[in-house]
Amino acid sequence: MDALTLLLNRRSLPRLAEPAPSGEALENILRAGLRAP
Structure with missing residues (x-):
């Protein structure tokens, strides 16, 4: 699982x-947080 999927489904x-x-x-x-890549 990639990081974006984990963040969107936490x-x-x-x-x-x-x-x-x-x-x-x-x-x-x-x-x-808005400035972090």
Whole structure:
């Protein structure tokens, strides 16, 4: 199985719990993810 198939078919846990990143940290994580190849 290739990486794209794994990412498109993965299953996440339905409930997330604390701790979560702060708003600024989350924004940085998302911006970095958009720039990654």
